[in-house]
Amino acid sequence: MRWEEESYHRKDDQGNLVTLEEYEREQRAGVSGMSRVMTRGDLKLYAICGVGFFLDSYDLFIINLVTPIWTYEYWGGLQKKKNPTYPLLLRGAVNAAANIGNIIGQLSFGFLGDGFGRKFVYGKEMIIMIIGVILVISLPNHLKGPTRNKFWYLFGMRLLMGIGIGGDYPMSAAIVAERSSLRNRGRMLGWIFSNQGWGTLAGSIVTLILLGIFSKSLKAGHYNQLDAVWRLQIGLALVPAFATLYFRLTMPESKKFMQSGELSTFKPPSLSSLDSEESYSKETKMEAKELGGLSGDGMTGRHASIVEAHVAQPTSSDKMRGAIAYFSEWRHMKTLIGTASTWFLVDVAFYGVNLNQSVLLTAIGFSKGKTEYDTLLKNAYGNLIIAAAGYVPGYFLTIYFIEILGRRWIQIQGFLVTGLMFAIIAGDYAHLGTAGKFVCFTIAQLFFNFGPNATTFIVPGEIFPSRVRGFAHGVSAATGKVGAILSGVLFNYLSGPTKIGIANTLWIFFACSILGAIMTFIFVPESKGVDADVIDFQECQEAIRLKSGR
Template sequence: MTKTTHLPGVEDSPLTPFLKKLAVYTSGGPFLDGYILTIIGMALLQLQPELQLDSFWTGMIGAAALIGLLVGGAVFGYVTDLTGRQFMYKIDLIGIIIFSILQMFITTAGELVFLRFLIGLAVGADYPIATALLAEFSPRRYRGAMMGLLASAWYAGAVAAGIAGYLLLQTGPDAWRWMLGSAAIPALILVSGRWGTPESPRWLASKGQTGEALAVIKQVYGPHASLQDLDEGATEKTRLRKLLEPDYLKKTLFVGLFWTFQVAPCFAIYTFAPQILAAFRLGSGNDWIIGYAVINIFFLTGTLASIYLVNCFGRRPLIIWSFSFMTLAMFVLGIAPGAPAWLIFCGFAVYAFFSGPPSALDWIYPNELFPTSIRASAVGVVTAISRIGAAIGTFALPYSLQTLGISTTMLLSTLLTFLGLVVCVAWAPETRGLTLKEASALVLDKQ
């Protein structure tokens, strides 16, 4: 009697070399985002006196990339659902290379704001493109970890920017030009690694291109794979207004709001770390960069831990407990700005570590909670929502530090993280172990 061998389908596939490579190169967008948003804070140390920047232009330069992210995510998420993931997966990085190099030759604050906006536009486009592509190829057992890697890449980019900025600051008064242009180097590496990536078979199947979809899944998962493994259901037209339907609207609000309340204080801290750490009297001259780099390591450690915790601990408890500790840490920083340096450092370290899991869930939740026909659109919309808050927070932070002081600024950040906690307690679902179809069918008030 011949023994029947069960071959795993798409959702239960092992972690193949193709999937590992895809996880690495889709992480490029978040890596560049972290690098670009962090390196500008260091460049501003030289740019402020050279361009004679006041609070308005400093805030505009800090917020410009975030505004670009808002527009890029909202527009190109929908375009990606209409036209596919593959083409834009490479083109957006070419834009980052060009605009990064052009930053080296700016002579006015307005020129820099414009180029920072264009860079943000390209990074914002990459978020829905790359994350949808990764989610649609990922088996359910590894999806949380693979999507969590995107958040780790953001902080890895920030750490890389900290190291690059510290080294480049030693090169002289024009170091800011090399800092701003340096983002072109990782972008160039990523473009070469992304070349040849196939189109998402889920997107192809959702558009009725079943022959092409079958060819891709056999190429990626093996000759035994079939279209039934995708479990995509009937062909469905991409309609942006579907996000306004009650069930999807609540999901959009949930992800958009918790993401906003997480990144608004976080991005502001990243962009203006020199001013914030100086307000806490941590370091002098360029010494603050060392403390900043150590705090970045806590951010990175938290996201790396989330790769394991999202499956072990579950999505809902992980995000609730993380926001709880973030709120507590920010509250301590707000009520004790004159505390000893070790306590201030511990407050930042706790906040940084527990920012990791929500950062991973920024990518996991929107890609799991929406169907293929509107997945990239949803990611783009929630990215845009979060960047509205982040841009406002980043623009307002210099004014807040100058007029309200460090204590009140930190307490306002505490309020934002607490509101994120409230949103998660009310709406955060558990999607661990579900297929994409099962997760996207969840109704948030019926958990």
């Protein structure tokens, strides 16, 4: 290693910049280079933020396993009807309710997080989620009127729960990115997001355990016990939620966010607040030379930032104007269009499959059973196998390769492989056997997560500076959820035998995957090794230099 001239960075043999603070910390821990493992602080961050994504996934996708139970309990299964009549559009609306809430939560918490700070809002989203879960499992079976009234109640409460889940996306992404080193940032974001896989896997395991506990009653035909099964399925998410809540509410503000936010009031065209252009120019050059940029948990601490020296603490309105000014430049807006559009396209396919995986397993013949209990059991096994063989491993492939291959390459190849799997199933749907379709769905899940489902979360957490990161991540995630809602509602409608059918619906997913690869190639830059706060700071410096004529 060698010292970079006039900076507080080291550069390793691979050309990665490492702050002096990071280097000294690694030396104390006895690790260096790419062999760096999680520090104690990383593990604490992983636990606090990771549990949130575990719960997000569990609460979002448990609906896939609860829907068949609701069909049996409320829509004719208990009356021994051969074809329970859970209306398709109502089912789609209830399935999509949490994603509708996600949009509200992602936009509002992303905006509030940038305007008022991470500390001000973090933990509040967990409280909203907890209240929503409690109200869902408190569904009053004595509710008067037709059965659909109960499901509109569920729709409203799942929407509330979704607001809390949505708020977790921009806040956890921003907090993890701002507290991670440049070399380890993508891997840490990957670790945090991988908890989605564990949440989905846990949902299948919990369902199998509960069906086993109630197996004697269910096999005997006492399907009223299903009421206890689904309430426990959803309600068990409250245990880790309460365990994490205190630590979220007491997490301190990150230095990097506070220092980046100051740039929102740092307006180069106006020099009236300075003693003189001459003194300003000298100080700016001196401090910029000594500063060397931002990294890790904020600017290097050897010298006060030029922003702290010359500008008052920004207000929320200042930050809003700063965000508008930032995205008024086409290069920044182009990146936002790229992160938002690719998230939209992947979510159309990803949620179309995952919110309706039980429907797909039944359609391909995997979940057929002699009794309702057998069908529920096979459905849970199918979801478990897909999660264990495809869903979870995909995240770990991303974690391992993300700092080697980069985000952009992983996203493009993930889109292309998932598109290929949908094309295989759709192109030979009438002749491809149950095993073949099952394998293709499993491979698609693998490359969703070793691909765009993970990277569309990671990239907007890295490519935008801290002062607009919450808003940009929230907009990108909310745009993705629009795709998830469209898919969740329309899948049940379009895939019916009287409409275009499942095969043609999968062709839509194929088209979204191919378009996603194209949009990534055109609009999404590589964020590996990029410190957006350094770039933002340097752009501000350059604007001041040009204005002052120095």
